[in-house]
Amino acid sequence: MPHRHRHHRAVGAAVAATAALLVAGLSGSASAGTAPAGSAPTAAETLRTDAAPPALLKAMQRDLGLDRRQAERRLVNEAEAGATAGRLRAALGGDFAGAWVRGAESGTLTVATTDAGDVAAIEARGAEAKVVRHSLADLDAAKARLDTAAAGLNTADAPVWYVDTRTNTVVVEAIRPAAARSLLTAAGVDGSLAHVKNRTERPHTFYDLRGGEAYYINNSSRCSIGFPITKGTQQGFATAGHCGRAGSSTTGANRVAQGTFQGSIFPGRDMAWVATNSSWTATPYVLGAGGQNVQVTGSTASPVGASVCRSGSTTGWHCGTVTQLNTSVTYQEGTISPVTRTTVCAEPGDSGGSFISGSQAQGVTSGGSGDCRTGGETFFQPINALLQNYGLTLKTTGGDDGGGDDGGEEPGGTWAAGTVYQPGDTVTYGGATFRCLQGHQAYAGWEPPNVPALWQRV
Numbered sequence: 001m002p003h004r005h006r007h008h009r010a011v012g013a014a015v016a017a018t019a020a021l022l023v024a025g026l027s028g029s030a031s032a033g034t035a036p037a038g039s040a041p042t043a044a045e046t047l048r049t050d051a052a053p054p055a056l057l058k059a060m061q062r063d064l065g066l067d068r069r070q071a072e073r074r075l076v077n078e079a080e081a082g083a084t085a086g087r088l089r090a091a092l093g094g095d096f097a098g099a100w101v102r103g104a105e106s107g108t109l110t111v112a113t114t115d116a117g118d119v120a121a122i123e124a125r126g127a128e129a130k131v132v133r134h135s136l137a138d139l140d141a142a143k144a145r146l147d148t149a150a151a152g153l154n155t156a157d158a159p160v161w162y163v164d165t166r167t168n169t170v171v172v173e174a175i176r177p178a179a180a181r182s183l184l185t186a187a188g189v190d191g192s193l194a195h196v197k198n199r200t201e202r203p204h205t206f207y208d209l210r211g212g213e214a215y216y217i218n219n220s221s222r223c224s225i226g227f228p229i230t231k232g233t234q235q236g237f238a239t240a241g242h243c244g245r246a247g248s249s250t251t252g253a254n255r256v257a258q259g260t261f262q263g264s265i266f267p268g269r270d271m272a273w274v275a276t277n278s279s280w281t282a283t284p285y286v287l288g289a290g291g292q293n294v295q296v297t298g299s300t301a302s303p304v305g306a307s308v309c310r311s312g313s314t315t316g317w318h319c320g321t322v323t324q325l326n327t328s329v330t331y332q333e334g335t336i337s338p339v340t341r342t343t344v345c346a347e348p349g350d351s352g353g354s355f356i357s358g359s360q361a362q363g364v365t366s367g368g369s370g371d372c373r374t375g376g377e378t379f380f381q382p383i384n385a386l387l388q389n390y391g392l393t394l395k396t397t398g399g400d401d402g403g404g405d406d407g408g409e410e411p412g413g414t415w416a417a418g419t420v421y422q423p424g425d426t427v428t429y430g431g432a433t434f435r436c437l438q439g440h441q442a443y444a445g446w447e448p449p450n451v452p453a454l455w456q457r458v
Contacts, residue, residue: 074105081099224313224350
């Protein structure tokens with residue numbers, strides 16, 4: 001058709017002035033995105049790939065099997081490839097059929113086109129050319145028809161669909177192929193455009209569990225998460241028993257289905273735990289002042305007079321001191337014992353929330369008197385008793401972080417990670433006997449010889 005000749009002349013003109021840019025960016029001949037003095041900045045310079053944080057580079061090395069230099073070059077090449085692909089997309093117009101990079105350092109850019117006449121222009125930019133049947137616009141339009149059709153269908157068995165530029169198709173991933181065919185038929189997508197791919201897992205959303213955040217019980221009353229925990233492979237959180245009974249369902253602060261109470265005691269004690277579904281992930285954090293994460297590294301109980309802070313979904317972050325440890329308190333529903341009494345204020349909805357001293361979990365909010373405007377007192381259910389009662393493990397940042405044995409002695413004995421120890425308990429480890437000094441849940445790295453603040457050799 002006549003417009004083809006004009007189109008190719010335009011493409012050729014568009015690439016002539018900058019044909020070397022991608023070659024420099026992808027071939028490795030340019031140094032970390034630097035450009036000669038007086039020249040326009042490269043894409044890598046514009047996007048500041050040199051400012052990538054060390055943690056990101058380390059994660060790239062770990063997850064992509066790269067060394068640091070490869071990780072840095074990959075970021076440079078991807079910045080240049082994105083810019084080049086964008087320019088070619090504009091130049092190729094309706095012929096453009098997508099672009100992608102490959103290689104450990106993303107050193108090769110491929111640009112697809114529906115017209116073989118575009119190959120020279122693509123290669124002049126340092127990219128590889130691939131001639132395909134369908135343009136990106138055609139694939140995007142087919143995907144849009146799938147989106148529209150899906151609004152009126154149950155797509156649980158065909159949960160993922162996308163434009164795959166590498167194969168020049170619209171792919172529907174399905175647990176049941178019949179579900180994919182139903183979606184394609186409803187959307188009126190031609191078979192030449194589509195590909196059905198089998199999958200076995202259903203995708204789901206991910207949400208974090210943090211101490212102090214709100215959750216709702218049976219879509220009605222609201223409480224606060226105490227501390228995220230695990231029980232084997234099951235994730236969940238500890239909270240107050242008066243918040244819900246075993247079997248009660250929970251939703252998160254975002255009103256997304258969350259979990260079910262597995263155990264609950266109230267009155268007598270005020271402890272419970274919720275097992276969450278696979279959308280939720282236990283984190284070793286409590287929601288602190290200004291939305292900051294406060295890390296939890298253990299559950300060593302603090303003494304009378306120690307500072308303690310509470311996080312709750314009604315009043316947020318408030319602090320005070322521990323006034324008494326072994327306390328009994330009578331509510332309308334009955335007596336709770338033992339709880340810890342504090343000068344920290346709380347209000348309805350804060351129930352179940354986190355009490356923490358420094359980075360050490362202390363307990364979950366039970367009840368009290370007063371409020372956070374005029375002041376008050378609050379009682380908390382100690383966390384170690386809750387963990388011990390239900391066989392839970394507190395989610396911490398300190399697990400599996402090293403440690404060692406006692407001067408070369410063989411470990412072993414009666415000490416065990418995950419066990420809750422109370423002051424006065426004795427264990428053996430590495431052939432020696434140790435006495436617990438402070439109540440805590442044991443973790444790898446907290447072996448008795450390593451933590452003299454918690455264990456005394458006898």
